[in-house]
Amino acid sequence: xxxxxxxxxxxxxxxxxxxxxxxxxxxxxxxxxxxxxxxxxxxxxxxxxxxxxxxxxxxxxxxxxxxxxxxxxxxxxxxxxxxxxxxxxxxxxxxxxxxxxxxxxxxx
Amino acid sequence: xxxxxxxxxxxxxxxxxxxxxxxxxxxxxxxxxxxxxxxxxxxxxxxxxxxxxxxxxxxxxxxxxxxxxxxxxxxxxxxxxxxxxxxxxxxxxxxxxxxxxxxxxxxxxxxxxxxxxxxx
Numbered sequence: 001x002x003x004x005x006x007x008x009x010x011x012x013x014x015x016x017x018x019x020x021x022x023x024x025x026x027x028x029x030x031x032x033x034x035x036x037x038x039x040x041x042x043x044x045x046x047x048x049x050x051x052x053x054x055x056x057x058x059x060x061x062x063x064x065x066x067x068x069x070x071x072x073x074x075x076x077x078x079x080x081x082x083x084x085x086x087x088x089x090x091x092x093x094x095x096x097x098x099x100x101x102x103x104x105x106x107x108x
Numbered sequence: 109x110x111x112x113x114x115x116x117x118x119x120x121x122x123x124x125x126x127x128x129x130x131x132x133x134x135x136x137x138x139x140x141x142x143x144x145x146x147x148x149x150x151x152x153x154x155x156x157x158x159x160x161x162x163x164x165x166x167x168x169x170x171x172x173x174x175x176x177x178x179x180x181x182x183x184x185x186x187x188x189x190x191x192x193x194x195x196x197x198x199x200x201x202x203x204x205x206x207x208x209x210x211x212x213x214x215x216x217x218x219x220x221x222x223x224x225x226x227x228x
Contacts, residue, residue, distance in 0.1 A: 035214040050214035092213035097155035
């Protein structure tokens with residue numbers, strides 16, 4: 001099983017700032033199979049990024065993804081009030097799906 | 109617009125079986141892969157498994173002995189059965205549409221989720 005470790009656990013920033021969220025895998029992940037989701041309280045997860053860097057339909061361009069191998073990053077260039085939520089990375093490999101434990105992005 | 113809606117009992121007894129259905133509208137059950145994900149209270153997301161209209165379902169190894177997923181093409185829905193329930197199975201259960209091929213793997217449409225509590 002590929003374990004995904006997200007850091008930091010909690011990130012405290014202000015609107016307008018830049019957010020950088022990390023996702024590290026215990027072994028190499030195919031670039032086709034790394035995605036990011038946003039989840040707000042009481043809501044289902046929402047797809048943001050797939051295949052490391054492709055934005056899902058309707059996702060603003062302030063969200064971007066990068067990385068390869070075992071290290072991946074989700075960047076939010078300028079935080080909007082609606083961006084404060086929990087973010088999960090997800091990978092598919094060896095016929096299994098795993099999620100990271102999540103990064104909580106909170107208003108400072 | 110594709111929509112998914114989970115349904116099933118909100119409360120099930122320990123050692124019992126959970127049966128959930130995900131009704132799909134705006135898409136054909138034969139056109140995509142479909143998956144189940146759950147989230148225990150206050151915790152992260154856990155993948156349960158995925159199913160396609162052809163081939164065998166693929167399950168999380170940690171749940172494989174207790175999980176069965178199936179498709180009903182006539183009703184355009186898919187289902188999840190989870191046996192031998194314990195309190196650790198208490199969670200919000202989500203169904204999702206899965207896009208999967210050589211170039212990508214992602215869940216782009218999700219149901220709102222259904223809360224399942226395992227308790228006597």
